[in-house]
């Protein structure tokens with residue numbers, strides 16, 4: 001039974017046979033949402049370690065050639081969005097202050113809106129047939145991010161691995177399955 005999703009994961013067997021050793025050897029401090037340094041029960045400490053390691057398992061989100069939509073400015077926008085998601089992840093891991101995380105979140109929201117507006121402007125200009133469906137996806141994401149920010153600022157949401165995975169997976173999925181659909185259309189219209 002594996003407790004964590006990715007490579008190098010700590011397994012329940014290891015926990016049951018050597019939890020004392022794990023605690024003494026691996027517990028090095030507070031990361032992300034972990035609440036380290038408390039004189040707590042060993043199981044609590046182990047839980048803290050698991051959360052910390054899980055948060056660290058999200059790999060850096062890297063732009064790859066397969067993400068190219070063949071419109072250079074939109075590739076640049078996507079790279080910038082990926083950088084902002086990585087910046088947010090880094091801030092979460094380092095347990096940065098709410099103000100710092102809030103600022104990155106708002107930059108991500110603003111740049112996302114700017115990018116979506118630019119894509120839609122080009123689609124309108126060239127009468128792209130998939131505009132309505134594409135715009136609906138943009139709007140749903142903007143709404144979701146706005147909701148995240150509102151809850152975060154009200155102290156009702158922590159920037160967790162779950163939130164990070166959602167942002168990364170949504171952007172990746174949108175580029176690969178929705179943005180890529182306009183590649184051939186804009187190429188035929190000589191937009192690069």
Ligand SMILES: [Fe+2]
Pocket residue numbers: 074078115119175179
């Ligand atoms: Fe896009």
Ligand SMILES: [Fe+2]
Pocket residue numbers: 116119134138174178179
């Ligand atoms: Fe898009």
